[in-house]
Amino acid sequence: MVFVQILLDGLLLxxxxxxxxxxxxxxxxxxxxxxxxxxxxxxxxxxxxxWITTSSGLDPFMALPITMLIMFxxxxxxxxxxxxxxxxxxxxxxxxxxFGLELLIVNLALGAWTANFRSITVSxxxxxFFVGPFLxxxxxxxxxxxxxxxxxxxxxxxxxxxxxxxxxxxxMDLESARLNGVNVRRIYIIxxxxxxxxxxxxxxxxxxxxxxxxQMGFSYLAMSFIIAVLGxxxxxxGPLIGGLIFGLIEALGSFLIGTGFKGIIAFTLLVIILLVxxxxxxxxxxx
Amino acid sequence: xxxxxxxxxxFFLIVICLLGVxxxxxxxxxxxxxxxxxMYTVLSQSWNIIGGYTGYISFGNALxxxxxxxxxxxxxxxxxxxxxxxxxxxxxxxFGVAFLIGIPILRLKxxxxxxxxxxxAEAMREVxxxxxxxxxxxxxxxxxxxxxxxxxxxxxxxxxxLLAAILTMIMAYHVTRRPAGxxxxxxxxxxxxxxxxxxxxxxxxxxxxxxSALFTGVVGGIFGYWVTFxxxxxxxxxxxxxxxxxMVLLGGIGTLWGPVIGAFILEILSDLLISRVVEYHGAVLxxxxxxxxxxxxxxxxxxxxxxxxxxxxxxLENIRKYQA
Amino acid sequence: MAxxxxxxxxxxxxxxxALSNVDFEIRPGEILGLIGPNGSGKTTLIxxxxxxxxxxxxxxxxxxxxxxxxxxxxxxxxGIARTFQVVRPFVQLRVIENVLVGALFGKNNxxxxxxxxxxxxxxxxxxxxxxxxxxxxxxxxxxxxRKKLELAKALAMEPELLLLxxxxxxxxxxxxxxxxxxxRRINATGVTILVIEHVIHAVLNLSHRIFVLHHGEKIAExxxxxxxxxxxxxxxxxxxxxxxxxxxxxxx
Numbered sequence: 087m088v089f090v091q092i093l094l095d096g097l098l099l100x101x102x103x104x105x106x107x108x109x110x111x112x113x114x115x116x117x118x119x120x121x122x123x124x125x126x127x128x129x130x131x132x133x134x135x136x137w138i139t140t141s142s143g144l145d146p147f148m149a150l151p152i153t154m155l156i157m158f159x160x161x162x163x164x165x166x167x168x169x170x171x172x173x174x175x176x177x178x179x180x181x182x183x184x185f186g187l188e189l190l191i192v193n194l195a196l197g198a199w200t201a202n203f204r205s206i207t208v209s210x211x212x213x214x215f216f217v218g219p220f221l222x223x224x225x226x227x228x229x230x231x232x233x234x235x236x237x238x239x240x241x242x243x244x245x246x247x248x249x250x251x252x253x254x255x256x257x258m259d260l261e262s263a264r265l266n267g268v269n270v271r272r273i274y275i276i277x278x279x280x281x282x283x284x285x286x287x288x289x290x291x292x293x294x295x296x297x298x299x300x301q302m303g304f305s306y307l308a309m310s311f312i313i314a315v316l317g318x319x320x321x322x323x324g325p326l327i328g329g330l331i332f333g334l335i336e337a338l339g340s341f342l343i344g345t346g347f348k349g350i351i352a353f354t355l356l357v358i359i360l361l362v363x364x365x366x367x368x369x370x371x372x373x
Numbered sequence: 374x375x376x377x378x379x380x381x382x383x384f385f386l387i388v389i390c391l392l393g394v395x396x397x398x399x400x401x402x403x404x405x406x407x408x409x410x411x412m413y414t415v416l417s418q419s420w421n422i423i424g425g426y427t428g429y430i431s432f433g434n435a436l437x438x439x440x441x442x443x444x445x446x447x448x449x450x451x452x453x454x455x456x457x458x459x460x461x462x463x464x465x466x467x468f469g470v471a472f473l474i475g476i477p478i479l480r481l482k483x484x485x486x487x488x489x490x491x492x493x494a495e496a497m498r499e500v501x502x503x504x505x506x507x508x509x510x511x512x513x514x515x516x517x518x519x520x521x522x523x524x525x526x527x528x529x530x531x532x533x534x535l536l537a538a539i540l541t542m543i544m545a546y547h548v549t550r551r552p553a554g555x556x557x558x559x560x561x562x563x564x565x566x567x568x569x570x571x572x573x574x575x576x577x578x579x580x581x582x583x584x585s586a587l588f589t590g591v592v593g594g595i596f597g598y599w600v601t602f603x604x605x606x607x608x609x610x611x612x613x614x615x616x617x618x619x620m621v622l623l624g625g626i627g628t629l630w631g632p633v634i635g636a637f638i639l640e641i642l643s644d645l646l647i648s649r650v651v652e653y654h655g656a657v658l659x660x661x662x663x664x665x666x667x668x669x670x671x672x673x674x675x676x677x678x679x680x681x682x683x684x685x686x687x688x689l690e691n692i693r694k695y696q697a
Numbered sequence: 698m699a700x701x702x703x704x705x706x707x708x709x710x711x712x713x714x715a716l717s718n719v720d721f722e723i724r725p726g727e728i729l730g731l732i733g734p735n736g737s738g739k740t741t742l743i744x745x746x747x748x749x750x751x752x753x754x755x756x757x758x759x760x761x762x763x764x765x766x767x768x769x770x771x772x773x774x775x776g777i778a779r780t781f782q783v784v785r786p787f788v789q790l791r792v793i794e795n796v797l798v799g800a801l802f803g804k805n806n807x808x809x810x811x812x813x814x815x816x817x818x819x820x821x822x823x824x825x826x827x828x829x830x831x832x833x834x835x836x837x838x839x840x841x842x843r844k845k846l847e848l849a850k851a852l853a854m855e856p857e858l859l860l861l862x863x864x865x866x867x868x869x870x871x872x873x874x875x876x877x878x879x880x881r882r883i884n885a886t887g888v889t890i891l892v893i894e895h896v897i898h899a900v901l902n903l904s905h906r907i908f909v910l911h912h913g914e915k916i917a918e919x920x921x922x923x924x925x926x927x928x929x930x931x932x933x934x935x936x937x938x939x940x941x942x943x944x945x946x947x948x949x
Contacts, residue, residue: 120484171667175695177483178430179666182622185615186662193655270697308495311488347503353496360489361477552801552811555790559798562787569747570854571773571802627789 091220092337098226100333101233102291103309107317107325107332108237109284110310115319116257116277119169119180123188124285124310125303129195131157131286132293132302139206146206146294147228153290154283161282162275169278170271188303195300203297229291234326236287240280241322253277308349312356389539396531404527408599410640411534413620415541415592417632420617422545423585425627426554427578428561429479432614433490436474436497437467437586439609441593443501446514446603451507460594467590468583475582479575491611498609513604516597530599537595541588545629548584557581561627623665625674634673667692698761700725700889701746701777701858706755706765708738708745708913715741717913718755723858723891728884730904730921731893734934737910739893740782743860747779748772759858776804778856782863782893784847786835792846793831796821796853803854821853825879841872848879858889865896873899897935901925909934 110124121127131153138149168187172180214223244250255263256273264270292298313332317324339348396404416438424430441463448454448462474493481489502511509515519526548554556577559567568574597603620639625631642661646654668688669676676683699722708716716738723729731739744750746757748769757765764772778799787795793815800814800821801807809817822828825845830838835846844864851859861880865873877899884890894900900907901921908918911933917924924930931937 114484118484120488168663168667171692171696173695173697175670176430177487178424178432178618179670179695181432181484181487182615182618183663183666186619186659186666189655189659189662191659193653193659197652197656274697311492315488347499349499350496350503353492353499357478357489357492357496360481360485360492550811552807552814555794555798555801555811558790558794559787562789563785565749565769566781566785566787567798568769569749569773569779570799570850571770571804571806572798573770 092340093334094220094222095226096333096335096337097330098222098230098333099295099337100330101230102288102295102329103306103313103332104326104329105233105236105284105288105291106306107310107313107329108240108322109281109288110307111314111317111319111321111325112240112284113278113281114314116253117169117173117274119173119278120177120184121169121278121281122181122184122307123191124281125305125307126188126191126195127157127161127282127285127303128289128292128306129298129300129303130160130191131289132298133195133199133289133300134286135290135293136204136206136298139208146208146290147232150232150287150290154287157286158279158283160286162279164282165275165278166271170274173274188307192300192303199300201299201301203299205297206293208294225294229294232291233288233329236284237322237326240284243280244322249273249276308352312352315356315359392535393532396528401524401527404531406640406644408527408531408534409644410637411531411538412592412596413616413636413640414538414633415534415588416613416617417620417624417636418538418541418545419585419587419589421585421621421627421632422548422557423578423581424618425621425631426548426561427557427581429482429578429581430487430618431490431582431585432487432611432618433492433494434585434589434617435609435611435613436490436494437471437589438593438596438613439494439497439501439605440470441467441590442597442603442608443508443514443593444590445594446516446597447508449517449598450514456598460591463590463594464587467586467593471583471586472579475579476575479578479582491614494609494611494614498605501605501609509604511605513602514597516601516603518601519598530595533595534592537588537592542629542633544584544588549629553577553580558627619662619665621672622670623672625672626670628672628674631672631674638673698725699723699758700760701891702758703742703746704756704758706742706745706757707753708741708750709753714913716745716752716910719910719913719915721908721915721918723889724906725889726884726887727905728880728890728892728903730900730907731891731910732895732897732900732907732924732934733910733916736912738913739910740862741913742910743779743862743891743893746772746860747777770802773803773854774806776855776857777860778803778851778854778858779860780847780851780862780864782866784843786838786843786846786850788834788836790835791831792827792833792835792838793818793822795835795846796849799850799853800855803856805855817855818849818853821849824852824882825849826875840867841869844868844876852883856888858891859883860891860893862893863895864892865894865899877903 106128110121113119113121134153134156135146135149138144138152139146172183210224214221216222244253252263252268252273253276255266255268256270260270309332313325313328317328336348420431420434444463444466445459448459449456478486478489478493501508504510519529521529556567556572559570559572560574560577564574593608616639620635621632622635623638624633624635643654643658646657668691670691679687701723703719703721706716706719707714719742731742733739741750745752745765748764748767748771752765756763759775759777764775787798796818797814800809800817801811819828819831822831825848827842827845827849830842838846848864865876868876873896880890880892880903892900892903904921906919907921907924909916909924909930916933917927917930925935
């Protein structure tokens with residue numbers, strides 16, 4: 087019984103992980119950029135939601151869409167003025183650059199907001215409902231549902247809209263896309279912005295559930311790598327399923343073997359997959 | 374081609390002598406700073422061999438640093454092995470692990486190689502975090518204390534790290550002059566063509582990787598004894614791995630003196646920042662990384678080489694070079 | 698005995714057969730010309746001989762020894778060198794260093810030291826006419842010079858068999874004449890050469906024998922003046938006007 091409860095808790099959190107991994111995977115898959123600062127965007131989103139909620143009294147769930155918009159703009163700016171200049175660079179250039187970006191963002195946040203943990207509390211923070219003997223905190227449940235909805239919307243966006251088609255075309259063949267009238271610069275701004283928005287809204291969701299601090303982001307980066315590689319770039323389902331599984335395994339792992347080993351298993355799995363089947367389990371070459 | 378001129382040799386001898394007597398007239402904190410610079414010279418020059426000469430960019434070389442630190446630590450603490458012997462063991466362990474890991478990992482390139490090397494280092498960090506018992510697990514490992522007073526100790530490590538730096542430089546110098554060095558350069562510039570011209574690319578890639586691990590492991594051991602206490606999150610840290618990369622980028626990737634310049638500048642800068650504006654030290658470092666990568670990715674050595682026709686447009690061109 | 702022999706060499710990529718049951722032989726000391734339309738499998742043939750791609754079936758024997766499963770560096774160490782159609786210099790190395798790599802690792806893999814290999818590299822650069830540009834960055838050369846460098850890299854490997862992939866593409870008439878002369882001089886030192894070319898007058902003049910590929914199959918093999926009159930070759934590749942222009946005067 088406790089066991090199933092733990093699994094359920096893990097699953098709920100997995101929804102958030104899926105959103106983070108989706109943003110990371112999108113940027114890597116479409117723009118071929120490994121964004122080491124992805125975790126920092128999660129953190130920024132968390133703080134955005136925190137500040138909006140505490141300074142305006144708005145319900146944190148209402149703050150989430152605002153956070154998404156803000157982070158979309160932030161991402162777009164970062165892309166236009168920084169990432170844009172390394173799109174065609176070798177991998178080590180973009181990785182080192184985004185690492186520097188991460189250092190910059192996290193340390194500015196540390197300086198501005200100190201390392202103290204902060205929490206969002208709402209009137210319904212502790213409320214939960216029961217399904218049979220199992221306990222579902224309202225906040226986590228709504229977050230889980232939001233994450234699923236978000237993933238679904240992203241899927242629709244990528245597959246059914248004109249911009250989504252342009253994004254896929256850019257990935258498949260940059261020159262052809264250009265020749266067909268796609269404004270590649272704009273597409274990259276939108277893609278990176280969406281990636282940042284996803285990271286940010288996930289951060290907001292985390293802020294509703296857990297205390298936050300400027301250094302919270304880095305562990306989500308490692309997780310994003312693993313899910314992106316396992317689930318495969320170029321797949322929407324991959325990060326979703328990967329995120330849910332990750333949440334499950336994390337919960338299971340903490341219960342069975344303690345928190346330490348999950349890191350070892352995760353990284354070893356990552357390396358093995360890279361060596362054996364880098365396209366991942368569900369991945370294709372493009373969306 | 375293969376011998377340095379007499380003039381240059383004398384110059385180096387003088388520099389080394391100066392470095393040799395330098396500690397006698399300065400305070401302990403400056404000695405420590407220089408010791409740190411020498412250590413990072415070893416790290417970045419070593420990384421340069423696999424990253425700069427061979428073109429295989431690893432983001433996990435802290436793996437060898439940590440393994441070296443722990444090998445020396447465990448041997449000295451539990452088996453009471455003398456320090457120098459422990460360092461040799463650290464070198465052997467680092468070299469051996471590089472060989473074993475190199476065989477599968479160096480089949481990867483680019484992004485995948487970067488993530489895989491990062492993954493291996495992180496996995497090892499986690500392993501050591503969870504290893505109770507003789508290595509201390511997450512609580513860390515305490516080395517036996519080095520003998521002598523503070524000043525004597527600081528001298529010892531100063532000269533040790535200086536020696537390590539000199540040895541690493543000699544190794545790097547010789548590699549570039551030998552067939553192996555040309556094989557590595559060929560692999561970097563066009564691995565398929567290197568293959569077709571008769572180069573056993575796997576052999577040379579693994580050799581480069583092992584050489585990059587060798588002195589990295591040794592200074593890991595020296596580092597442990599110097600700071601007396603190590604823990605997995607410090608010695609297997611991604612920060613160390615990335616520092617190696619950024620120092621080499623700043624100085625000049627693939628050059629002989631680039632890593633030295635990069636280590637020198639970044640360590641001094643780091644030290645200054647920590648002592649003046651410790652809260653924003655990381656932010657300034659991040660900013661510098663961004664600027665260097667965008668405007669001067671081939672580093673200071675190239676700037677020096679092009680100094681006669683240097684202008685603002687050099688940097689602008691670098692910024693524009695890789696955009697969409 | 699043939700220096701290089703291919704029996705039923707087949708290479709397919711997915712469903713596309715780049716080479717189909719090709720039998721060929723190259724005799725020691727000869728210059729064998731290989732012609733055919735684009736996409737006929739010429740470069741693929743060089744790729745499988747040099748070990749760049751594995752073959753799908755068949756066998757390739759070098760001096761009687763099977764080489765089709767060897768890695769490219771092993772093939773090179775046995776004495777086979779090739780050039781690339783789109784030249785691939787080592788861009789961060791100087792001209793002399795590019796050639797040095799060939800001297801160090803080719804047939805005499807590491808038997809000569811760096812100093813000796815530099816000497817050999819300078820000799821080769823002299824032969825191809827690039828001595829004055831020895832210390833230039835290899836990225837700064839003109840097209841004709843880059844083609845010479847590509848050739849020099851292969852020559853420095855001291856091959857017994859040299860595979861040239863369209864070395865004359867993009868050259869002026871005079872440059873083509875010089876290259877033909879160079880190829881003859883190399884051949885005179887005992888190197889067997891396979892020449893892929895689209896510059897027909899050059900390959901017809903240079904080669905002792907010619908063979909023709911079309912859609913991955915060998916459609917003709919023989920002496921140059923025979924090939925020029927082969928109906929199949931004319932239809933597949935040369936075209937009637939061209940063939941007429943190359944009839945020997947005594948046939949008219």
